[in-house]
Amino acid sequence: MATTIRLKEINNKGFAIASEDGVKLGTMTYSIPQSNFVIIDHTEVAEIAKGKGVGKQLLYKIVEMAREKNLKVLPLCPFAHAMFKKIADIRDVLK
Numbered sequence: 001m002a003t004t005i006r007l008k009e010i011n012n013k014g015f016a017i018a019s020e021d022g023v024k025l026g027t028m029t030y031s032i033p034q035s036n037f038v039i040i041d042h043t044e045v046a047e048i049a050k051g052k053g054v055g056k057q058l059l060y061k062i063v064e065m066a067r068e069k070n071l072k073v074l075p076l077c078p079f080a081h082a083m084f085k086k087i088a089d090i091r092d093v094l095k
Helices: 054-068 078-086 088-093
Strands: 003-009 015-018 025-034 036-043 072-075
Touching: 003 054, 015 054, 025 054, 036 054, 036 078, 054 072, 054 078, 054 088, 072 078, 078 088
Parallel strands: 036 072
Antiparallel strands: 003 015, 015 025, 025 036
C-alpha cells in the first residue's frame, strides 16, 4: 500500500501527516500567521520510515496547499529549509 499524506488544520495551525496501513510515518507542522504565508516549523519522521522520502512527501503536500491558497512558505524547520535549497521546482513558493 502507498503512503497517504493528509493535511489537518485547526485555526491557524496545521500539519501534514504521513501514514501507511494505519501506521503514522511522519508529520510536518506549520502555522499560518498571516493570510499570505505559511511557516513550516517542525518535521518528524518515524525510525521505520527514515530514508524513504517521507519528509519530502510531507513537504510537497504543504507546497501544493500553499500553491492552491496562493501562500508563500517560510521554512524555519532545518529539514524543510535544506529541501528548499536542494529542490528548485518548489522555490516558486519560497518566502
